[in-house]
Amino acid sequence: MNSKLRASVFATILLALSSSVMAVETVRLKDIGKFAGWRENALVGYGLVTGLANTGDSPNNKATRQSIANVLAQFDVAVQPELVLSRNVAAVMVTAKLPPVARQGDSIDVTVTSIGDARSLVGGTLLTAPMKAPNGKVYALAQGALFVGGYKYDMNGNVAQKNHPTVGSIPAGAIVEVGVQAKIMSNENIMTFTLTDADFTTSSRIAAAINTAFGEPLAKALDAEGVEIRVPAADREYLVDFVTRIEKLSIEPDTRARVVVDERTGTIVSGGDVKIAKVVVSHGDLKLSIITDNSVSQPILVRNTAAEVRTETVSNSRINVSEKNESGFVSASNNTVADLIQALTRIKTSTRDIISILRAVKASGALRADLIIQ
Structure with a gap:
């Protein structure tokens, strides 16, 4: 979509927004x-993801090796952390939000993120991970198979990756152990x-x-x-x-008049029936270019040449000045921002120029709203 068409679309959107807000709305x-x-409560926990296809943490990650040894010790398997060399396990942090009202046995969604040097969590399963609140109390237990919306495969220096394979989620993956009541x-x-x-x-x-x-x-x-x-x-x-x-x-809520401008995308959104005072906008488009032509002057060859007879480079410069044929003069009185933008669109003003004009109108004190530049 070119800038002139986008400006026309934005003007239509602003007119629709203004007309809808003008009506009394409850x-x-x-x-x-x-x-x-009445608020949610943040939970966080530490755990291990197993079952990875050689994409987990490397043996250089001492925290992962120690965690694996601790888990195995709970099942009477004594293994020194230095002997753990598997890359099928990754150390992760588990986060969730506990609703304002939750009873024992309710399920909540969890997000799992790698904290080591694992390449991917695809195909992994989270082992039971206690989830604590800021007060240090365990409120939920998370466990289950991960859903990862991406992948990463590499071989012989070739890498194929989509999204972030080191972040996954487990829908309803945590069971509330301690209920809360806001x-x-x-x-x-x-x-x-x-x-x-x-x-x-x-x-x-x-x-x-x-x-x-x-x-x-x-x-x-x-x-x-x-x-x-x-x-x-x-x-x-x-x-x-x-x-x-x-x-x-x-x-009927009362809202403050605002105009939000996103310079990166050229988007303009006017909140409400934003008024502007009487204003005159003159916006010109002057294009100046300097063109230099270089030519070579070759002297006529003579039998007896002298030291001062030689080839010379001659530069010829010219200046071109061009202006838009359309009028760049707009007069707005007792109008809204939408009316101003529609008038600017009629003279084929680009969206970027409209943003510059709005900033100038705000600086002049004619825009009766907050101008938010993002």
Whole structure:
């Protein structure tokens, strides 16, 4: 897709975004935030992957050799770590996320990554690996066959590789041994609803909507991100129903005007009905080139030549100046960013030039939005 066509497509997208946001739109509270304390917990463990086809850690990896000896010792097989020379085993780290609510026996997905010099984990099986939380307590046990979305084969200096064969996953590969229950109500019978995108106006609207729905002042906006909610005595025993009623409430969130520009790909996305003040844009395209022609001057041969008679190189330079035939003048008043881009597209302005113009409009103070350059 060429730059002119991309600019036209972006203008259409911006117009669609602006028109859709102009209409009043309400969203549920559960779609714009969550209750404090409702979060996932990170788990990590160390283990061994076996069954590799000579693609595991090399004998130079002392940690792997020691780990193999430790595993064999649990089955009454005494082997010195120095005697372990197999390349069918790899030392790995195992990571997972424990949900906010998990009961003993639940299954969670795990990711396995090599920490040694293994070439590939394809075809391997993870031995039982305890998974700990930051508090050092074991919450899950991981084990199973790995699924690796890649491969790596090499022979005689030739290598064939796809994706990252030293990273794999085990769907439902860990069993929860210790259940967890997220606590969203404090000892003072207070819950805090936190916004995904902090905004004072939205926070105030949430508090007002909760108080109106329950008919009493239960909620108070603490700041741009948090809304404190007092749980009535009658609802403390039935907290799930109380939270459900709150999550179902709908409000009209207030958003800050933003224009996001990705210079690497030439992408422009305008959030909302972004306005611009009266502005005049004059964008010229002047092309200047200097061309030099070198020619050789050969003197006429004479019978008696002198020292000053010789071949000379002569340089002839010329300057070419060209300008676009299209007009580079755009006047925008009481318009949106989408209108400006559509006007620039009509005069066949490239996407890269549109990005430069937006930066200049922002610098002039005419763009009433945050310009985010990525």
